[in-house]
Amino acid sequence: MTRSGKKRVDNGGDGRARPGRRPTIREVSRLAGVSHMTVSRVIRDLDLVQPETRARVHKAIADLGYVPDRAAGSLASRRTGFIALMLPTLTNTNFAAVAHGLTDALRLADYDLLIAYTEYSVSEEERQLKNLLARRPEAMVLTGSMHSRAAAKMLLASGIPVIEIADLPRQPLEHAVGFSNYEVGRTAARYLIDKGFERIGATASSNEGDVIDHRGEERMRGFEDELKRSGRPPELVLRHGHAPVSFDHGVAVTPLLLEKRIDAVFAVSDLSAVGIVMECQRRGVAVPEQLSIVGFGDFEIGREINPALTTIHVDFHALGLRTGRLILDLLPPGAAHAPEIVDVGLTLVERASVRGAK
Amino acid sequence: MTRSGKKRVDNGGDGRARPGRRPTIREVSRLAGVSHMTVSRVIRDLDLVQPETRARVHKAIADLGYVPDRAAGSLASRRTGFIALMLPTLTNTNFAAVAHGLTDALRLADYDLLIAYTEYSVSEEERQLKNLLARRPEAMVLTGSMHSRAAAKMLLASGIPVIEIADLPRQPLEHAVGFSNYEVGRTAARYLIDKGFERIGATASSNEGDVIDHRGEERMRGFEDELKRSGRPPELVLRHGHAPVSFDHGVAVTPLLLEKRIDAVFAVSDLSAVGIVMECQRRGVAVPEQLSIVGFGDFEIGREINPALTTIHVDFHALGLRTGRLILDLLPPGAAHAPEIVDVGLTLVERASVRGAK
DNA sequence: GGGAAACTTGTTAACGTGCACATTCTAGCG
DNA sequence: CGCTAGAATGTGCACGTTAACAAGTTTCCC
Secondary structure: OOOOOOOOOOOOOOOOOOOOOOOOHHHHHHHHOOOHHHHHHHHOOOOOOOHHHHHHHHHHHHHHOOOOOHHHHHHHHOOOOEEEEEEOOOOOHHHHHHHHHHHHHHOOOOOEEEEEEOOOEHHHHHHHHHHHHOOOOOEEEEEOOOOOHHHHHHHHHHOOOEEEEOOOOOOOOOEEEEOOHHHHHHHHHHHHHHOOOOOEEEEEOOOEOOEOOHHHHHHHHHHHHHHHHOOOOHHHEEEOOOOOOOHHHHHHHHHHHHHOOOOEEEEOOHHHHHHHHHHHHHHOOOOOOOOEEEEEOOOHHHHHOOOOOEEEEOOHHHHHHHHHHHHHHHOOOOOOOOOOEEEOOOEEEOOOOOOOOO | OOOOOOOOOOOHHHOOOOOOOOOOHHHHHHHHOOOHHHHHHHHOOOOOOOHHHHHHHHHHHHHHOOOOOHHHHHHHHOOOOEEEEEEOOOOOHHHHHHHHHHHHHHOOOOOEEEEEEOOOEHHHHHHHHHHHHHOOOOEEEEEOOOOOHHHHHHHHHHOOOEEEEOOOOOOOOOEEEEOOHHHHHHHHHHHHHHOOOOOEEEEEOOOEOOEOOHHHHHHHHHHHHHHHHOOOOHHHEEEOOOOOOOHHHHHHHHHHHHHOOOOEEEEOOHHHHHHHHHHHHHHOOOOOOOOEEEEEOOOHHHHHOOOOOEEEEOOHHHHHHHHHHHHHHHOOOOOOOOOOEEEOOOEEEOOOOOOOOO
């Protein structure tokens, strides 16, 4: 017997069960007849405990239904096991794929993801950020690239690795894993120009007030710049509705496309592009004969519709995985990594929604 | 000046800045010339602090870039501010909508969502559950209805409200907010029977090993039972692939449907149903003339395709909201609520994918 | 057989905050 | 002017765990 009651006054610190409360490590230790540190070692699988002792402890844990309290553990060890992830929205399967990829990479190392989403609102990002930091995550993953001054300051002051994903910012805060949305726009434009289209347009959301899709905006910038370079006016780039765009965005924008006699359009997202295809079907407008369409994101649905959607593909699950692996590199203390910028690249996937596709 | 160093030995407990560490509440209090409790009161907005003092504290907080440590706060107050949510997957927009609804309801009360997902794996559910409970959430939300014995035991022992969602289990663990998947299946079957179809089929995933879509299975049970009741053999209920099903499930299953000369089919999910529609388009099979289709979930894409998809609608965002509100009712201590079972209902949405629709 | 190394277990003191209670200050009143 | 109620602020400790170090035991080798 090792426990003693001499110093403690009258609380349950010596391992007596307390009604209405979850059992603690001390109660387990008492039941198993060991010190609480031995229990702690068994829990964390530190392999320093004799098999028989370990068995006794495991039995006590099972008998009491003991579940360790990670908040207490975090406080003592200064390691929370949290990785924070801030996304614009969860309702976008590509962002959800990022979350899946991240978890897949981090699961083995026993990290938990702490997910927040901003609904594309800048002020909400700041609020959520403070919230997340209060949970002391060991790394912060957020969608690049625009953050408020205050947000950037908080991130830097936090002292944890910061990884911007899904866009490669011109001035990364620290690390970044993503691709160039600007380049996405340029690629789409060049493709349509090379195919010989004349009236080339694009559709995106209009960014009003607090709700801004920075990455979509980057794609449009790249698209417009490439258009200008080929001597075409960028006046056929249409803004409509607000982020996040979905199928109905494409549906709503279709009459405008037709009215402006656009013959090839780049949509800020596959979802919008699919909406355009569907609305064209209903209006008897032939795709791609009368209207060619390029999307972005390579959403599953784009592969299934008729005609299948030409799009720009980014492997978001791999992006999440890569981010997770970067974090695992970064976290062991000591190794003061230089900022790492990983470009996961992008691929134009030619399918049938553009006239003259191979 | 209130601080004193008499009892403390040599650590930073009296509020001296410590290099490489985030500032603590005591450093703030020292800078502001107050006790740490006053700072704590200011942070938590308890309205017991004089305006000038409060201002001084706020300035100190800003100067130091102080962010409270919720892990420490959780330990002291025994309230973590976490609500745990366990889902099969995030890549399903309906489940994502539940998460959104939950956050919307809980945001104001300053709760954070702790999300885990199981990929439909039973063993993974148990693993994740233990993980989540170690974070001491104040309530646990999980998708009903099948849980392992061990899981159920852990949940009961946790002493927190448990809310099963998305299916109303026959034997709820405690509270439940959802709908009857069995009834979904029956409704679909009755609808197709009433429309006068003869060769009525259904498609779902086959549940092998550890990966099981219990809720989809319930829908199939209901469907089969209603079919039998009408004297039809349930042999046209096809199982194929594994959960989660998506568009390609429908694509893959279409040749089987045609081969079996099925003239009306209920798909376990809209995504599969959309896949069937698309594959029929490619094969020149007319929908609904040659094959009628009913889905489940009322996913956005189903409204956009041609023909638009008849489906069974459940308001998942509202489901999340309702769950959040239930939690807010449950959490104030004292009020020992009786188990609450909320049926959010379901609606059959008639669209053009079924022959003879209004 | 003696000593060091390796293994196993234990003791004590943080970790950063909130609760319960104590103390100080202020205003109001007879 | 002294007393009291209430507001404002402070003190001490507990929350449940892990780090750091200490101590006891066994093993191994010359």
